[in-house]
Amino acid sequence: MQKQIEQTTIELIQGDITKAEVDAVVNAANEKLIGGGGVDGAIRRAGGDAVTKACDVIRAQQGGCPTGKAVITTGGNLPAQYIIHTVGPVWHGGNSGEAALLASCYRESLQLAVENDVKSIAFPSISTGVYGYPTEKAATEALQTIRDLVVSGVTVPTNIQFVLFDDATYSCYADSLTNL
Numbered sequence: 001m002q003k004q005i006e007q008t009t010i011e012l013i014q015g016d017i018t019k020a021e022v023d024a025v026v027n028a029a030n031e032k033l034i035g036g037g038g039v040d041g042a043i044r045r046a047g048g049d050a051v052t053k054a055c056d057v058i059r060a061q062q063g064g065c066p067t068g069k070a071v072i073t074t075g076g077n078l079p080a081q082y083i084i085h086t087v088g089p090v091w092h093g094g095n096s097g098e099a100a101l102l103a104s105c106y107r108e109s110l111q112l113a114v115e116n117d118v119k120s121i122a123f124p125s126i127s128t129g130v131y132g133y134p135t136e137k138a139a140t141e142a143l144q145t146i147r148d149l150v151v152s153g154v155t156v157p158t159n160i161q162f163v164l165f166d167d168a169t170y171s172c173y174a175d176s177l178t179n180l
């Protein structure tokens, strides 16, 4: 399904983000930018050595990437030209600033995208795997953050996709997008 908000289309797709035909895919990374499991493992496997090397350079320069921030690398062997690595919050019950940090992941990723002339971008469901963020809450936070940017006149890519791996995650995002 998809929804148009001003000049931006938000599109929900069920599938594998490593196959996304977009300018940039977003990775749910960790603070050390060291390969993990989940979507990070899948993106690094498909992207190849160039991605790991680029992450190693960033780690050497700045120690990694703090939670709520984002860094950009080559997409390596992916169809996407770039990977934007953002670090979602670990869920600690909801009173530890998780929502603000998750919103920051989306804002920082979209800002980096625009700075690199990215017109189409694909996000996974950041933080809802190993990091334990409840998917319904994460979906609403993600979509509301993007909606708020667009309506406040911030430039974002015109095509924003969420590529969601499983049925349950897809249906949470579909419910949130319907109610947006």
Ligand code: ADP
Binding pocket: 015, 016, 017, 018, 028, 029, 037, 038, 039, 040, 042, 043, 088, 124, 125, 126, 127, 128, 129, 130, 131, 132, 133, 163, 164, 165, 166, 169
């Ligand atoms: P986090 O550590 O931020 O919680 P995970 O990688 O554990 O990140 O999970 C985030 C989401 O990514 C989960 O919904 C998981 O099912 C999904 N995921 C895993 N592999 C892929 C993939 N290849 N494409 C898209 N989403 C994926």
